[in-house]
Amino acid sequence: MKKIAVIGGGVAGLEVSKQLLEANIPVTLIEQSSKIGGNIKNYAYLFPDFYNAEELLNSYHYLITDPNLQLLLNTEVAKIDFSKKTYNILTKDGISVPADAIVIATGYNTFDARLKEEFGYGIYENVITSVQLEQMFKNKEIKTPSGKIPERIGFIHCVGSRDAKVGNTYCSRLCCVTAIKQAIETKKFLPSAEIFCFYIDLRMYGLLFEDLYLSAQRDYNIQFVRGRLSEASEMLDKRILIKVEDTLIGKPLQMSADMIVLMVGMEASDFSKQFKYHNGLEVNEHGFFNPINPHNLRNLTSKDGIFLAGTAIGPMSVGETLDHARGTALSVLSFINAN
Amino acid sequence: MKTYFQYPFLIGMIFLFAFLIYLYVRWYTKLSKYDKVRFRKFWGTKKVWKAIYDSINDGLLHASIFKKNPVLGYMHMSLAFGWFLLIVIGHLEVVVATGGLNFPFYYAIFFRYFEPVHATTIAKIFAAVMDFLLLFILVGVALAITKRFYKKIFGMKHTTKLKPLDKVALYSLWAIFPLRLFAESCSAAVYQNGSFLTNTTGAWLGNIANSPVIYQGSWWLYSFALCFFFIALPFSRYMHIPTEIYYIFLRNAGIKTKKTWESYAQIQLYSCSRCGVCLDACQLYDAGISDVQSVYFLQFIRNKEDAEKPLFGCLICGRCQVECPVHLNLNDLRTALRIKASKPLTFSYSYTQKPEQQSADTIYFAGCMTHLTPGTKKSMAKIFDYVGEKVWFMDEDKSICCGRPLMLAGQYDSAAQLIEKNTELIKESGAKNLILSCPYCYKVFKEDYILPDINIKFHANYIKELIDQKKLPDSKLNITAIYHDPCELGRGMNIYQEPRDVIEHYSHRIPLQKSKDKDQALCCGAGLGGINLTGDAKNAMTHNAMTYFDKFNPDVLVTACPLCKKTFVSDRRIEVLDIAELVVKAIEQPNELKALPHREKSYAIS
Known part of the structure; x- marks a missing residue:
């Protein structure tokens, strides 16, 4: 045998x-x-x-x-x-x-977000990864480490993917739709929260993915901003200040958020x-x-x-x-x- | 008997002298007004002695090359110093033999031909000395020829590529001394006017030398070799011989390379001997790049070829500058030429928003790159907090770049605009101290900002001061650390000791080998000077540097530059910390060694 x-x-x-x-x-x-x-x-x-x-x-x-x-x-x-x-x-x-x-x-391994130091993971407490957010869904509780219910949440796409600076030039494919799924899920948990997705472009490759994207905008009022996060910093009250260029409007944008979620890609x-x-x-x-x-x-x-x-x-x-x-x-x- | 064979030599010599005088005068007239004054005043000072000393030490003895590579040093020394002595003692010999100064200019060069009879003891001593010197040089020539074909014997990985006129000069230089040996051997064969060397070789030649064709021909050949060398010299790398001395005197007069490409830069260009010592120092070979190194860069500029690639395809890390035996300011030359070669950007920078003006005693300016490594920024904030330093974090929210990256890209005017904006902010704050955590910022603030009343400090030095003043605790971490010298901080600003002191205070530092430490430290591979290097090229250099560090198996790699940090972190083999982070780690968790987050497992699979 x-x-x-x-x-x-x-x-x-x-x-x-x-x-x-x-x-x-x-x-x-x-x-x-x-x-x-x-x-x-x-x-x-x-x-x-x-x-x-x-x-x-x-x-x-x-x-x-x-x-x-x-x-x-x-x-x-x-x-x-x-x-x-x-x-x-x-x-x-x-x-x-x-x-x-x-x-x-x-x-696979998920990308170690500490390598993208300018996003502050491991340095600022209100920067979490998509894996941690999923754990929060499992625990049925979305809170900042200080116990606050977040009112504004930013999803940062392509963390560790399509990024030559961290050595990963490929697209992880699944993070875009995962972000939308998680954004909707978050909105279901926290109906009054404001939710933003910061993306380079949205790669909705699956049959029903595009529908999910539409639904996120139409049914859940999730806002999509085309622009890659340049850096995040911590404000005095521990909220996160994000700097990003809205490439559709063509203007730099600064926004504070109670929590940002890094959509970590897949690595070997x-x-x-x-x-x-x-x-x-x-x-x-x-x-x-x-x-x-x-x-x-x-x-x-x-x-x-x-x-x-x-x-x-x-x-x-x-x-x-x-x-x-x-x-x-x-x-x-x-x-x-x-x- | 009337002779004609000396004419080729004479033509070559006259051509060379005329050309040199023309160039020397032209270069002088093109120096700036102030440099001319500097150079004129210099002649009355003690610095002249230093210049003479340097000329002998570097121009003749080649002591710097000797220190690095004794065999290569001997090669250069035998040719330069040996030839020099041959000329000086040769003339002395003529003076003694003829009893006066009344002899033609070329007489000493062909002395054995013109004075065939050597009977006196003094003449025999001279003959022996001259033979010895010739032998001394011939060994050097043999080494030079060997080096061309077996560079590894010299411990060199790379030797320079040659241009056609270099080849003419090189081959005629190689030919001069064997031909002199041949001609003098012929004379010795006929008249026994040589010594231990030429008499012996003359005896080997025997009757052949009696043939007038051979005898006359040998002197003609020798003269022609000299002629070819002298005529090719100004157009070959050997132009460095006369130019280097000129450069040594100007350098000792206190003249510095400017941001603009001018006469002094031009002189340095011609002072390059193309010895190739800079080649082995260059990490671009890790990326398979072998045509942009300083020696080629200068060659491209001299030959007025398209120098875009060598000009912008270099990290300006300065490893070659440290090695240069002629002490050329290679970094400054490249930067000056980048400024000259760049089309100025037409950015106005009017869109930059100034941060809200505050008054403070101490300013912290993180810089763009520290903003990309917030771990450093946060650690600095904690240190300020710990020691109770009241600080205005000038670029916390809105930041204006220090200007150094633009300068390295050749955009001096644009950089000047940013410098002006920052200067205004700093002056209005009334601050006495300015603390920086990025070596790029530090260099430009120290060298290009005019802030006479402000004490500009690098964060490692500031931390060292705090330790000395006992303001920071003594809590050593039980970890081993390697310190990586950032190019701009070490070679750029000569700061080596303070970061080491801080690291040794808080951890166990593993020293690196001398050949990869301090002014010979490796570049991380991502120096901002590398304008048109590809990501792959940079990664190759980073990878090799990390492979070197990994051999020491340190717990952490500590550096003091946000760019080095970000670059090394992406390799993932060793945890990388900024020096400020190490300090905060030691203060906050002295007994805890965190799991290393970035280490890639590498266990063997066969």
């Missing part, structure tokens, strides 16, 4: 495991944290339909008890030995996991970024894994038996991730049958 290991217990890794288990293939699933779910654990609702993220995650929980699944939680991969035909995954705890096929589903995971410095697997200049080609060999690496699933190859929505993961599962099955 071929041994299959999946690295990463986010939705991509879970979906691959689920498909393989359904085909009666035993799977070893390696997850670095203490719980399965990955980044989706941070989300309350998913765009564009406000689907409950927890519900989606719960749909995978039954896998934990599957006898064919060996789940290694709190396990970080230290090294993969590619030298023999059966690969060997060595964990940091010294466990060795031999595998004929490995699915890399290591996902630490696991994939290390391949920028070490040989082993191919990553692109952004540190994401490179599939053989992005069209019909989107799940394969140039190494036989090493597969890719989900956002390890670049920013994707949850739905796209699951589709991709199912494709990967199919590739793994054909690999097993061919050998």
